[in-house]
Amino acid sequence: MSTAFLSQYGPWALVTGASSGIGEEFARQLAAKGLNLVLVARRADRMQALAEQLSQQYPIETRVISLDLTDPNFLSTLTPQVEDIEIGLLVNNAGMMLNGPIHKVDLRRHQQLLALNCEAPLMLAHYYGKAMRARKQGGIIFTSSVSAFMSVPYMSHYAASKAYVLSLAESMSYEMRDANVAVQALCPGYTETEMTAGIKGNIKMMTPTEVVKESLDNLGSKFTVINGANNRRQVWMMRKLFSRKRALEMVGKMMKKN
Numbered sequence: 001m002s003t004a005f006l007s008q009y010g011p012w013a014l015v016t017g018a019s020s021g022i023g024e025e026f027a028r029q030l031a032a033k034g035l036n037l038v039l040v041a042r043r044a045d046r047m048q049a050l051a052e053q054l055s056q057q058y059p060i061e062t063r064v065i066s067l068d069l070t071d072p073n074f075l076s077t078l079t080p081q082v083e084d085i086e087i088g089l090l091v092n093n094a095g096m097m098l099n100g101p102i103h104k105v106d107l108r109r110h111q112q113l114l115a116l117n118c119e120a121p122l123m124l125a126h127y128y129g130k131a132m133r134a135r136k137q138g139g140i141i142f143t144s145s146v147s148a149f150m151s152v153p154y155m156s157h158y159a160a161s162k163a164y165v166l167s168l169a170e171s172m173s174y175e176m177r178d179a180n181v182a183v184q185a186l187c188p189g190y191t192e193t194e195m196t197a198g199i200k201g202n203i204k205m206m207t208p209t210e211v212v213k214e215s216l217d218n219l220g221s222k223f224t225v226i227n228g229a230n231n232r233r234q235v236w237m238m239r240k241l242f243s244r245k246r247a248l249e250m251v252g253k254m255m256k257k258n
């Protein structure tokens with residue numbers, strides 16, 4: 001258990017998308033650091049099982065809140081259930097991906113993506129960021145993606161939503177640092193989770209354990225964390241070696257082939 005981490009980011013962490021993948025792993029690693037957990041996603045059974053396991057393994061308390069973050073009123077369902085506790089760390093992690101040419105995906109699915117990937121993290125960061133500023137303590141992690149650094153045809157809206165999250169997190173980190181609130185944009189590349197389960201081909205993926213460890217090890221020191229040397233190299237090449245036009249052509253060709 002890390003006392004310094006616990007006193008800066010405890011006593012409670014709220015993790016969205018905690019029912020699987022990277023969010024579940026955030027819950028596991030934060031529990032190991034001694035933080036109490038509020039787990040948020042739709043699948044209550046998965047979160048309940050995780051909460052029971054973690055509270056047996058570590059001396060922590062847990063709360064499970066099952067809700068749909070695309071519901072425009074989700075904040076008024078969530079906040080009364082946690083108003084008696086202090087959220088020291090917000091992990092804005094829940095997200096969804098859409099594949100295919102933008103016009104072939106139903107507009108309602110695009111609107112859901114916008115609500116889940118952009119609007120919900122904004123609403124939560126606005127709400128808890130205010131409280132953290134007042135306390136002069138806390139942290140907010142936004143799960144963005146390496147796709148935030150480039151335009152990605154056939155995954156256009158997902159990449160655009162992650163660019164929004166990256167920009168929001170980076171500028172918030174500047175605004176919040178005088179209040180001792182650490183804000184981080186976490187940018188994983190391909191990671192083994194339910195989201196990537198259907199992806200075929202010879203893609204080397206990172207594990208959620210590696211991704212989350214890198215995030216938590218760098219919270220408070222780096223405002224943008226790109227996971228893994230391969231992903232950092234890829235982002236560096238896209239930003240420094242190629243023009244946006246060239247990068248678009250290269251990524252577009254690759255995505256079209258896949």
Ligand code: NAP
Pocket residue numbers: 016017018019020021022023040041042043044067068069070093094095096097116143144145146187188189190191192193194195196
């Ligand atoms: P995942 O296993 O599919 O997890 C997604 C999480 O979001 C689940 O817990 C899911 O829970 C929750 N969620 C989805 N729709 C929701 C809704 N309407 N309301 C509330 N919760 C909802 O995928 P993951 O890879 O761990 O994704 C976590 C984050 O990492 C996402 O923001 C994703 O964009 C980002 N990311 C992933 C990769 C990758 O390669 N896997 C790469 C870069 C970035 P329920 O279904 O129970 O609601």
